Amino acid sequence: MDSWAPNTASLDSRRVGAFVQRLRVLGWIESRNVAIEYRWAEGRTERLGEFAAEFVRLKVDVILTSATPPVLAAKKATSVIPIVFAAVGDPVGTGLVTSLARPGGNVTGLSLQAIDLAGKRLELLREVRPGLRRLAIMANAGAPPAVLEMAEVQTTARALGLEVVASEIRRPEDIATAFESFKGRAEAIYICNDPLVTTNRIRINTLALGMGLPTMYNVREFIEAGGMMSYGPNFLDLYAGRSRPTSRSSSRPSTISSSI
């Protein structure tokens, strides 16, 4: 069995810890009757292909991961070894699975429904920031679900009559530039989640705080790193399989939590 995470060991070890804990409950005890190989990409997506190839060489039984780019890398490396994702923004929209009911191929897991919940997040943001007129959106242009989410947020925000400043980033260095472009043009910021953003969450929150911009995320870990609010499924539940899939298909998490 293998696990690799797109983010950093510090953040993902807690999530993977929830998974290992759950395995234990089910009778799989690490280094006794199950071996786990860990790899951390630390936000550097170019390393994912290398990890995937290594796992195939090691002939692992199953690959556990999270987020779209690692699943894509694993899918490219093997069509035989089962790939399970704990959380992916929009597995159908980004083509990882054919449908939620029948994922097809060797890939399955839990959908974050990041895009479905975009409107709900805007609604909550407008409730905590009454009179909101100008919204900034930031997303990693290299992360397919983040791009889809950004498009959805833009459409919904415009339908609500908001002015939108959208900024695409690709590398950590782009974050500061993006915030420069928001100066004086936004009253709140919606951040589309992906490993790049997760890895740089403290930097993002520091910049947002400096400019007095309320932030909206889809994962609660951002709030623990100084963000303002989030609305979305609990990652620890996803990794622990506490949100049971209704089938081997991809599924919705059972609880959605909001954090401020």
Next chain:
Amino acid sequence: MKRREFFALVGGALLIWPLAASAQSSDDRVRILHGRILHMQAEAIAEKVDHFIKEVEGHVGWAAGSVSAGSLAPRRLDFLRLLRQVPAITEVSYIDTNGREQIKTSQFAMDKLAGETDFSQDPKFTQAHANKRYVSPVYFRKESEPYITLAIAAGRGDTVIVAEVSLKAIQGIVAETRVGDHGVAFVVDTRGRVIAHSDISMVQRDFSDLALVQAAHIAGSIPAVQTVQDINGRQVLAAYAIVARPTLSVFVERPTLRVFVELPVEEAVK
């Protein structure tokens, strides 16, 4: 009969007992006992499912009862509280006397206030009006998760509170039921679609061709326990129980005694 002869006879019978495993009498007795256990398990699942639905209904009923007439804002707060207290409810809405949806609060979508969607001809409005409450057939949200629509008459009985309820909890109930070493439990809806199964990969499968499922739905009542063929054509002992609202059939089955006895004998021959 002398005592010694008697013991020889009994002893002999005990010795040949394993070989006589196919003898009807002992076979049947064990089968009846197994059947009783399976039936108890099926009944227990049905009862837990029923309890879950009733509990959700109770919460929705509370929201229907606490309605502060006329004003939408307090009602919305009631709905938000409901969504938070009962995670299985993912959407609640309020339909006014004319069948128009006035508020819709959702975990997924933006809330709708003073929406004008017309539900005056929808069963969730008409049936809740006529019978105080309405439970829809099971549907799958995004082809992934089983749901029902639950509607309860509110106010003077002329308005309706509608809740979309996830039935995911049923999978949890079924998963925690252990049926021997090789048995399974599953729940199907009226169309024969699997709502929950001990083997999670069977969920959403179409079991409508299964004789057992057809008998349960067409005839309306089948024996509580019977020997039938399972989805793989194996002979199983199957017990049945029913959930009234929504109409769900619960089956608990395990391979028949014959299979159990034959396997070790084959092993012994080797």
